Amino acid sequence: MPAWLEGRGGIAWRAMPADFPGWARVYAFFRRWRENGLVTEFHDRLRGRVRERARCGRRSRRRGSSTRSR
Template sequence: MTDAEWAVVRPLLPVPGWLRGRGGQPEAYCHRAMLDAIRYLVDNGIKWRAMLADFPPWDRVYAFFRRWRDHALVREFHDRLRGRVREESGRDAEPTA
C-alpha cells in the first residue's frame, strides 16, 4: 500500500478499543501491515499458510481478518470507502439502487 493510499484508508479504519479507553491490549502488528497482507492474499489467490515471511505470521493475519469479519468491520470499512469514493466523484454517498 502506498503512502497516498494509506493516507486515504487510515481515517476510515475503526479505532481499536484500547485507544478509546475500553481496555484490552495494544495490537502486536500495525494495521497497515495487516491490510497489506490481506490485499496480497486476495490479489494472488494464495492460502493463508502460504503468506510470505515479509508479512506478519499467517495465523495473526487470519485472526485479525476473522475478528473484523465477525464484528462486521469489513463491511463497515467497505461502506465508508465506497461513500468516500462516491462523494469525491460528485455523487451521493449512499447508492440509490
C-alpha cells in the first residue's frame, strides 16, 4: 500500500489529490497491480535504485574526502 495514502484508520482512497482520476479507478489499478505481484516488484526495484544511489554517494564522498585532506 502506498505510504502517502496511509492514515490512522487505513488507506484514504477517497482522499486522492484533485488531479488524480477518481478514487475507485486508482484503487482498481492498485488492486490489479497487487494481485499480479507488481506492487512488490515496483517496491523491490525502487529499493534497489535507492540502495545503488546510496552506495554511489558513499563512494564519491570517500574519494572526495581523501583528495581534500591532502
